[in-house]
Amino acid sequence: MSGVPIEEQLLLPRLLSYASRCHGEIEVVARDTSGEICRQTYAQTELRARRLASSLIARGYGHGTKLAVLAWNTIRYFELFYSVPGIGAALHTVNPRLFIDQIDYIINDACDSVLFFDGATLPIVEQIAERLTNVKTFVAMGARGEFAEAKIPNVVLYEELVEEGDASYEWPEFDEKSAAVICYTSGTTGAPKGVTYTHRSLMLSSLIGSANMPGSPHGERQVLLSLAPMFHANAWNFPFMGPLTGSKVVFPGRDMRPESLYELIEAEAVTGAAGVPSIWRIIVDWLDCNGKRFSTMRQAFSAGSPLPTDLMKALTERYGLDVSQSWGMTEAPNASSGALKPEHNKLPSDAKLTYREKAGREIFGMRLRIVDDQGHELARDGRAVGHLRVRGLWTPHTYINYPDRAALDADGWLVTGDVATIDSDGYVQIVDRAKDVIKSGGEWISSVELERIAMLHPDVERAAVIAVDDERWGERPMLIVTLHAAAKADAQQIIEFMRPRIARWWAPDTVKIVDAIPTTATGKINKVALRKRFT
């Protein structure tokens, strides 16, 4: 049919070009791995990204190639999100906290031909360089001096690539369904599996996510700090939402000490920050100890796991932040909106807590539903508990090199592994991981809820609940906790504290007090390790 629109493609570099044209003076700020705070405008960033892109093309990398990056959140990493996908190649964002064997496994699995790294990840690269079968070029992101003694063949300096580059390079047009970023799952339940984000999926999740960011009337002129690493679902799209909305974005580099983060927040007048509960815990503890307050920060975004109630209260009541939680996974990042409905946002603090403690609500473009064991959809009444399924504009259907291993159920919905309720407003409440839920006497006990209740006890620092086999009931809950320094509660006191707050048959039969609870590379409780140790 004639008269149809020109089919312009949703390609990531359009975001940076737009920012350069219309928000050219707004800055990207990051602490370098050397500790120095670096800054450059979107206009400068776009120019550098184009130079680097043209250098990569000149060296033979282009459409269909895959380039890995093993690094911490810096401006150069930010640039890579444009330079690499911008030429039609895919950027594989590798988690430096993975076991070293997993790192070379996934770089080989993805067939990456370039590896970008920084001063902090150099020691890892030195160990694995020889085992990387496809990597032809190692690119060092930092000053020459940092890499003078590097025991790696073929090291090229990132800055040399930028200098060599052609500033008049123009972003090419290609299919928006091309791979843009590759991210591997953390592999808590098996070998890490590679998920591909296309230009289209990242653009749509950023466009829709920006419209749903709470507290940013037009999205513009916020100052957003990402406490989430770039390799963790693209720092939750901050590298894309910043240029789109004209917000300044700030990255902490490798230095995640609370005093450094606080200094960055105050110096850059950060208005909102996003991170997992464990980083919020570290920040709150430090603020408590040092009697500090935020001058400009008003928003906290949390995801990855539920924010414990005491931490939620500390952030909202003690530090005056508007806290929103959302839900996502590597296979479905930013899949719920943390913004409360306006009528819930107006509620008094206590009533509002009910909604704040949920994992956000259905966002346009990602449909959520819960199903029973047979796959039948359950009611959206906030009470029915079922397996959470998601389907939408940014969910994948397979993993890299696992063509037959679809992550989808029979109806084409992504299996999340979470158990949840959904209410009539679309709020989702994660009840448990399907594999962590305790099946006792035919009923489900939520390990997440037991952990939340245990952590309400003032002496309990962290809590984990696992299922142990039981002849009579099938499974029964075991509670494992760490205590705050100098705390003295014993197992019996903790159980007595919990009893009035839970159903009688939910009470853990055993409480173990331990020195540390093991975590995964992404900071989640490692229940596989706990089960090995205690059952």
Place this chain on the structure above:
Amino acid sequence: MSGVPIEEQLLLPRLLSYASRCHGEIEVVARDTSGEICRQTYAQTELRARRLASSLIARGYGHGTKLAVLAWNTIRYFELFYSVPGIGAALHTVNPRLFIDQIDYIINDACDSVLFFDGATLPIVEQIAERLTNVKTFVAMGARGEFAEAKIPNVVLYEELVEEGDASYEWPEFDEKSAAVICYTSGTTGAPKGVTYTHRSLMLSSLIGSANMPGSPHGERQVLLSLAPMFHANAWNFPFMGPLTGSKVVFPGRDMRPESLYELIEAEAVTGAAGVPSIWRIIVDWLDCNGKRFSTMRQAFSAGSPLPTDLMKALTERYGLDVSQSWGMTEAPNASSGALKPEHNKLPSDAKLTYREKAGREIFGMRLRIVDDQGHELARDGRAVGHLRVRGLWTPHTYINYPDRAALDADGWLVTGDVATIDSDGYVQIVDRAKDVIKSGGEWISSVELERIAMLHPDVERAAVIAVDDERWGERPMLIVTLHAAAKADAQQIIEFMRPRIARWWAPDTVKIVDAIPTTATGKINKVALRKRFT
């Protein structure tokens, strides 16, 4: 490549299904053509839209067919935006204010096979029914009584189609690049030409437009009144942005009398309304005369032509509205964002006026640029004046039945026919229509600016400037004005008022005071008619 996302399509019914699931209790409200105020929730609306869709399918209409609607803004019209595109057909939104010959011409030109109409447009349909060569079914939107005496063959009642329909009908999946809506240009400069909006283009402009709507923190729970008709670029996407953001949307039906609009605004607690300057003029005049104020309305959106300064001041200073202007055309609707940058939004009223008087700024997804007569891009400095070109996610490359008549320049950019400046923040200022600009002694004189200045005179009601041939200068401006009732200014007084406010050589050589200035079907000044009469 494996691991890529499922390719879900951007299809319009997803918006209504989302609203039904997550904002099910929010209402669509409209005055029916009978004058009655009707209301139904998004949940009810989605159900009715599905029933109607299944009825249309049952009657043989489906993918690739075209269905016309000639009607005023009612709930049924709102439903058509989902029922018709939802089955893969295109909805042709016809302007009842066109000359009657143009109406049957464009319905035939588009090959429409169904015509939806209402009680108000019945007389037009009775006149043209026999000349509509492809229309097989006429669907009456209203109660049976209204159409008892209709002199039209094959009339079916809309409500019967809904009743017949299947509530379990599920929206089908198809290519998002399918035609969804067809809109003809107003034809001021020749025969009307048909522009096609696809599902993709409407979804992207609505997704991005919602994020940029000023004053709606999350977009949610606003009450939006469309003073723009549905056939005017889909009422500026209100039928799509309402369900997307969970805002209540309100439509005035055929009754555009200011007292009726005011009653609707107050009764429905409208928070923002969108319309062309002429409707804002009617509302302000009525408020002034009747000493009324808005209780809930805070936002005014204006587009179509520049808002005169006195009207802008009345809306902002006298009636406390936040006014934003944006720019668009049938071929590029909603092509700029009316939201001011936050730093400009904070300015005191007078300084803010400078930005409010511009036509919005570049919105992500639609690139704007100005070029000289040779097509070279000019500076974005707010001073250079050039031909405005636009290119982006929702611009067409041809018109229906005009495959060779591309509306694009040699570089693939849409020729807008406007002359403009763009500044470094992306704000666009429309200087003139290219065909209306006066070329005097090698320099350009802006008819738009002269009209604006003339209307600052307290006696001048409306002003139009046209070029008249001049032996010495090529062209010279002629000013044509209407005066307010009982105003007494003469031509010389008006020129003397303007002189200190404009460059010396801009002063009109002639001023004509007339009883009325002719307008087009979309309410714009008909300069073709003025030129015929005065030159």
